[in-house]
Amino acid sequence: MPTLARFDHVTRRFGQVLAVDDVSLTIESGTILGLLGPNAAGKTTLISLLEGLRRPSSGTVELFGGSPADYRNRQRLGSTPQETALPSTLRVGEVIDFVSKHFENPLPKAAVAEEFGLGDLLKRQTGALSGGQKRRLSVALAFVGQPELVLLDEPTTGLDVDARRTLWDALRRQHERGATVVVTSHYLEEIEALAQRVVVMGQGRILADDTLPAILAQVGLRQVRLTSDEADRIGRLPGVVRQELTGDGTTTFYVQDSDAMIVELVRSGIRFTGLTVRGATLEEAFLTLTEPKPQSQAEVVR
Amino acid sequence: MSTLSLTFVHARYNLIETARIPVALIGSLVFPALALLFFVVPQRTVADNPDFATQAVVSLAVFAIMSNSLFSFGLNIAENREKPWDPYLRTLPAPGLARVFAQVFSTGTLGVAAIIPVIVIGGLFTAASASLPHILLGLVALSVGALPFMLIGICIGYALSAKAAIAVVQVVMFALAFAGGLFLPPVLFADWLNTLSKFLPSRQARELVIWAVQGGTLEPWVWIGVVVWTALMLGLALFLFRRDEGHRFR
Incomplete structure (x- = not known):
């Protein structure tokens, strides 16, 4: 499996705050990787390092073998804006056109609209969309460029059950078409529905990195x-x-x-x-992961 | 995708966004023309003298494009940095330079639109006169002379929060306008102020456009000044743009 992205002993500080603490992680092609953790665990910072929005304080981040800060390496990367961020005066179709002009081989607008249920909304200004519609558009933008690696930061937070399932189905179909997906969430349910490999983060560190069943046994x-x-x-x-x-x-x-x-x-x-x-809530379950057990204590000492 | 084509893509959508809020358009298009109507047209000693009137129209055209550039760049960028759409744009495969140039193009287009009423009012209600080729040459000179203002606006936008940017833009704008001879002609300046004035991009832009419209000799300090300001501010804008990523957290 080719490596799409790699974190090598990456640390990111913001003043006194240690947002990402010595993380090493390799993202291979073909999986849906769930990044699970409570708020402020460092998930979003990790994603933003991969998007080239931030640079690590130490360590290296690699995207398609190069630096994420170089825009050419982001040609095969798809990411989403926060749904509150969409420019309210632009129409849905215009936003999709605008994003697709950045990519060499974009999906046709009609295909994007159909996949994410935006067909009737193309002429609507984004400011007039409902929360769920905005979220669908935001997630759709990540797939417009037919990327190999897609980063989704809390894609369905705040959506009702139906809207969430619709979006999950679309994500699974896109994954079957060959996109590798990294999805962050603080909902176990979401990770359970999508992910094959799960990385659990807490306080900027990776607490566990395993298959979905193995993680479920630990945090479910x-x-x-x-x-x-x-x-x-x-x-x-x-x-x-x-x-x-x-x-x-x-x-x-x-x-x-x-x-x-x-x-x-x-x-x-x-x-x-x-x-x-x-x-048990996920936060409660995380406590069982963060509480040092005898063997993990030995690792810390080492 | 080439940097140039992405520049036009970004510029086009910047303009569409602005055009959908008509109040913003009216504000930047009408204000300079009103300034000409209120400050120059009633002063007949200036308005009836072809030389003075033409220079006054040029000065206000420079002021129009300067305030347009400073405000729209400084405030838009400072505001956009506080909105989450901007970080998303930075994850797209577009070089930083394309986005800087796009902002130059879109505001430049609006700026040029803003000075058309200034020229029309100047032609109708004052003795200002220039041939069409000279006016066109003047527009070219104006857009060259505007580059430093746009870049100063960009620097303010990337260096400050939106609230701070409003205050700083106003101070910078009026300081440059007065000291650059855009409100009072430099012939009325004391020697020291005249010397200082020659180092300012507003004075340089004024002289550049007057030279393009009225002819005469172009002093070297004018074009050297424009080139130096543009290069310095472009470098600073790129530096601030790249440094900016480190400031956005919490």
């Missing part, structure tokens, strides 16, 4: 909360990743499979009251 956690005198025994049941004492006397357990865990809990005969189960 559920919270089981209950009151019991034997909390430590429950904590040793299979599938419990982490436990913490909550202020009101209950204990919260983070588990990979809550159904199996509760079956085990009932079988063990441990007495408990006030059982509730809910999905």
Whole structure:
């Protein structure tokens, strides 16, 4: 698989803030790579380094074998504007034309419009579009130049379920036509729906880089909360990743499979009251990744 | 895509965007003509003398294009830098130079449109006169003399926030206009001010256009000044444009 982009020990500081901290990452052709992390994890900074908008404080960023700051290396790169950014007086068709004039082999306007459901809107000024329509146009712009590598920063944040699925379908079709896609999100659901490889970021560092199933096993956690005198025994049941004492006397357990865990809990005969189960948020799941385990501690020391 | 064709693409869409907001157009097109009507036409000693009147029309044409350049470059760029569309444009495969030139072209086009009413009013209501070839030559000289103002505007736009840019543009504009002899003719200047004036792009542009319209000799300091200002400001604009990426975070 040819390498499209590479980060080699890249660090980016903004004053005192360390936005990207010693990241090394290779993006190969052919995958949908999900970049998952909470807000301020460094995802957007990483993307902007690849777009040539920023330069690394140290380390090197390579795009198609050269510097992303050189516009010629961006000929095969597609990226999206924030949907609030579209020039409000230009018409949808004009924006698509304008972007496609930058590329040697652009998609025909009609094809772009059809793929992203913009056919009826071409004559409309972008200021008159709904939020979902603007988002579709923004994402469509990334594909106008038939790029090999597409960077999508939070492509469906704020969209309703239907609009989100429509956009995901379009992204999958574009990927099948040969585009390699990097998509950032702080929604596990979005990454689950699209990505094949997942890179988890937190505080500017890469916390995990693995296949989707492997990452899901690590971050797709559920919270089981209950009151019991034997909390430590429950904590040793299979599938419990982490436990913490909550202020009101209950204990919260983070588990990979809550159904199996509760079956085990009932079988063990441990007495408990006030059982509730809910999905863990991604932030909560990230804590289990960032908490040093014995083996990762050894890595830090090294 | 060549830098030149991308320059025209960007310039064209800049103009379409501006044209969709008619108030912006009217403001930049009408203001210089009004200045001529209010400041020159009522002063008959100037307005009835062909030489003085022509120079006054030239001075106001230079002022028109200068204020147009400074404002539209300084403010547009400063505002655009604060809008998220601009970072997206920078991810497209277009060289920075194409975007700088595009802004030069689009504002230059508007600037030329702004001085047409100045010429018309000058021709109808004052004794100013020039043949058509001289007027055309004057327009060419004007667009050459305008380059430093556009580039100064670009530098202000890339160096400052939109709010700061408004204030700085106004100070720079009036300082250049007065000291450059655009409001008061340099013959009324004290010697020291006249010497200082010759180093300013506004005075150089004024003399360049007067030479193109009225003939006579072109002093070397005029064209050397225009070339030096253009080169210096182009270098500074490119430097600020590239440095700009580091400032956009938070």
